[in-house]
Amino acid sequence: METTIFAWFKDSIHLYFADSSSQPGEQVMSASSGRFVIQKHQATHLHYDFRLELDSVLKSWAVPKELPTQPGIRRLAVQVEDHELSYIDFEGTIPKGEYGAGTVEIWDKGTYTLISRTDKIIEFTLDGSKLKGSYALVNFKDNNWLLIKKKS
Ligand code: MN
Helix, strand or coil: CHHHHHHHHHHHHHHHHHHHCCCHHHCEECCCEEEEEEEEEECCCEEEEEEEEECCEEEEEEECCCCCCCCCCEEEEEEEEEECHHHHHCCEEECCCCCCCEEEEEEEEEEEEEEEECCCEEEEEEEECCCEEEEEEEEEECCEEEEEECCC
16 A cells, blocks of 8 residues: 555656646646635544635545644545535534544644645645645545645
8 A cells, every 4th residue: 555655656746846847827826815624533533634715615635644744744635525614613523323423623724825726736835823834735546635745
């Protein structure tokens, strides 16, 4: 598993840098901003739900490990279904028998600034309590992304 992810990661990095040097017109540049939240979700498996306010919904990724605060660290982030904006403040218990049953607590929240966005790469800066600075989400296969902490 790790070996395969590493191979994907290498491909993604190539893609990432290839894209960085692509024609400026191909990227949608934006100075837009919004809110983000990271909900620590103790379900069947502990994970962290990373959600960005984008396109009037919460774009969401499930991250199996704590999110990176140091540059050079990357995490697998599996994109899951969009959530309604109102979910951004949710903390509490999801009852047994319901999807995601377990406890949810807000691990970090704040605002973000969108730097650039394509189908495959979303770059942004975070301004939260725990997470600050430059990050990138890089899609490498299906719903699988890498969340990368960059040097600010
Ligand atoms: Mn979850």
